[in-house]
Amino acid sequence: GQNIDQPTEMTATEGAIVQINCTYQTSGFNGLFWYQQHAGEAPTFLSYNVLDGLEEKGRFSSFLSRSKGYSYLLLKELQMKDSASYLCAAMDSNYQLIWGAGTKLIIKP
Amino acid sequence: ETGVTQTPRHLVMGMTNKKSLKCEQHLGHNAMYWYKQSAKKPLELMFVYSLEERVENNSVPSRFSPECPNSSHLFLHLHTLQPEDSALYLCASSQDPGQVTGELFFGEGSRLTVL
Numbered sequence: 001g002q003n004i005d006q007p008t009e010m011t012a013t014e015g016a017i018v019q020i021n022c023t024y025q026t027s028g029f030n031g032l033f034w035y036q037q038h039a040g041e042a043p044t045f046l047s048y049n050v051l052d053g054l055e056e057k058g059r060f061s062s063f064l065s066r067s068k069g070y071s072y073l074l075l076k077e078l079q080m081k082d083s084a085s086y087l088c089a090a091m092d093s094n095y096q097l098i099w100g101a102g103t104k105l106i107i108k109p
Numbered sequence: 110e111t112g113v114t115q116t117p118r119h120l121v122m123g124m125t126n127k128k129s130l131k132c133e134q135h136l137g138h139n140a141m142y143w144y145k146q147s148a149k150k151p152l153e154l155m156f157v158y159s160l161e162e163r164v165e166n167n168s169v170p171s172r173f174s175p176e177c178p179n180s181s182h183l184f185l186h187l188h189t190l191q192p193e194d195s196a197l198y199l200c201a202s203s204q205d206p207g208q209v210t211g212e213l214f215f216g217e218g219s220r221l222t223v224l
Contacts, residue, residue, distance in 0.1 A: 042113070042215035044215070087152070097152075098151075102149075
């Protein structure tokens with residue numbers, strides 16, 4: 001079957017770095033997505049990886065290893081506003097998005 | 110004005126009621142989606158519409174009935190729901206269904222409570 005695994009909850013300190021991991025098993029693969037969802041708000045697109053390697057966008061970076069079925073989202077210089085849920089989703093061969101349950105990130109001062 | 114708007118934001122209904130959720134997108138997209146989001150569970154895709162034609166129906170119970178009168182509007186009609194249907198219902202749109210980049214634009218959701 002198809003499956004996405006990511007930690008349920010993580011805690012980090014303001015100003016620090018945190019890495020949120022995601023492993024996936026899909027029938028075929030057409031890319032890996034990360035979305036951010038603040039409590040009570042809409043999920044918003046953060047990143048898309050389809051080739052191996054690291055994609056950097058300001059304080060946020062996303063990494064993909066297709067051979068390992070693994071991705072991570074790296075958040076640097078954490079700010080209180082980064083407290084949110086982070087959703088990992090893999091696109092299968094039918095261009096269907098398979099979603100993880102999300103990682104709730106708590107930032108402490 | 111946000112790209113995707115949903116109304117109502119909150120809804121409480123009894124098991125015998127009939128209600129509807131509304132979604133409107135202002136992005137000129139061709140595909141619209143209904144997702145169910147339950148606490149600590151992955152997003153569940155319910156329905157996909159492309160150019161007003163339903164292209165996906167993921168074994169959703171018939172008590173949920175979608176309607177897409179045009180490419181900007183999407184409804185989810187609710188009838189005889191069960192308490193386990195209580196969840197956040199998210200509407201989303203994309204330029205086209207199954208596009209390679211797959212970026213979805215979500216509304217803020219309708220929080221449904223079934224008593």
